Amino acid sequence: MLVSNTSRDRPDGDRVNDKARTRERNRAAVQEVALRLFAEQGYEATTVAQIAREAGVSHMTFFRCFPSKEAVVLDDDYDPMLEELIRSRPVTEEPVERIHRATMTGLGQVYEHARETLLRRTELLLSIPGLRARIGENLASARTAFERGLTPEGEEPGVETRAVAAACAAALSTAVIAWSETGGEADLPDLIDRVFHALRGLPAPEPLSPEVRP
Template sequence: MTDWRERKRERTRAALREAAFRLFAERGYEDTTVADIAAQAGVSHMTFFRYFPTKEDVVLRDDYDPMLEELVRAQPSERPPLRRVRDAVMRAMPEVYERDREALLLRSRLLLDTPALRARMGESLRGSQIAFERGLCDPPGTEEVPMAVRVVAAACVSVLTTAITIWVEDGGGGDLPTLMGHAFDTLEAAGAQGG
């Protein structure tokens, strides 16, 4: 019974998110209301708030973080932390990019161009950093995250943010996984020069 309820919740959450992004693309973020999103998804205005505390949270919530945490954790622990994160991201990104390219571009544009979202973007980035930290910590659930792990996780978030920003500035014209690979190359080269 619980699995059925959870699947139903996930379907409703996905329907709300898809409706929101469709309306944001058609009308713009500011001109789309929560009531519009709920109506488009076929649910009540109050149902929206059971899934997202605010309209901003539809965009800010990153559904990829749990997947990335697991992929980082699955990497061989003897590899350097930066390589573990890079390999996890580069393994997942081509499929995500192919499946969700337009939604990724719209979400990224909204985060970079909408003042209300840009003001809260640190929350979303912090969630990604925590996902990388958790994936790198051994054993999982370690209370005290070592400074080296925090630094690598923060650097990897910066790599991804820079690649995504360049991609958005180019109107989504480049290949995002390739840009991410170049950004990781740059970080690794800088580390090799400094070492």
């Protein structure tokens, strides 16, 4: 259904559905146009109709790609990675510590590859009052990932697990926000470290980067 591969015509490598392809292409186009317009003229001032027009699709296609205007900014896909990283940490560690270390690893990678993207997106998020309030949703998906990472397969998480997951998601989000508020000047891994240390009631770690604040 997804992969049909009528290989008789085209002997070359990637042979996914043209349909799915176009869909993805549309989605990407819409997102790109949207983010550009948001940056250029502001979020509120940009209408869905305009985005659709400039992306060369209809109004409806927009909503078929993104469930809402906000989703264009909020969409995020680091969560599955984080879940896996948490699960792979030893269960002997305290839940908060597992998340702490998993996050350090995961975000460390993101930090290397997609630093700029993450920064721009977060700044945009914070600059739009309507979205700022909704960081919680963003957070909710991280929370779920943490929860799943902490809970053995097939079990239901207890209140404690759910609370720890939610709390860590909130703490992490705070670190990312603080980082974006410095315009990316601060060292994100270091901020994350400090935040989790504070949560666990540990003394502040020595900074990895020489100058976090001048």
